[in-house]
Amino acid sequence: MNDKYAYELTFKVRDYECDLQGIVNNANYQHYTEHTRHEFLLQAGISFAEMHTQGIDAVVARLNMAFKTPLRSGDSFVSKLKIKKEGLRYVFYQDIFRLPDMQCCLRAQIDTVCLVNGRLSTCPELDGKLKPYMEE
Secondary structure (H helix, E strand, C coil): CCCCCCEEEEEECCHHHECCCCEECHHHHHHHHHHHHHHHHHHCCCCHHHHHHCCEEEEEEEEEEEECCCCECCCEEEEEEEEEEECCEEEEEEEEEEECCCEEEEEEEEEEEEEECCEEECCHHHHHHHHHHEEC
16 A cells, blocks of 8 residues: 555544543544544545445444554644555555654555445445555
8 A cells, every 4th residue: 555645634633532641542533533534534525324325335344443652632733544445345554653753653444335225335436436546
């Protein structure tokens, strides 16, 4: 997999996202990656609400996160993603880097699948919209 990302989004850590140790609580990294995916999909012209009304639901099937360097209150960071299609799965590779030094804080892989009318299935509509962003 190359180092070219399909999308990136900048954030700033808020005080309430930190635990007693003064670092971002691990659960918040999942929120960061999810928000990044949602913003990416909106930019790609994909609306979860519209898909749902058509009977299409993209859901997370598996999540793997490797925590590298903690973020702290006030830190700015960039969340980046790449996407690949493997069978029925859309595999998002997401990395979070602290700014400005680009220290890697998180490496994650999020596997998503589509349920079409409640059944695991391919989704030509989603394939078409994501194709320009996918790695071969």
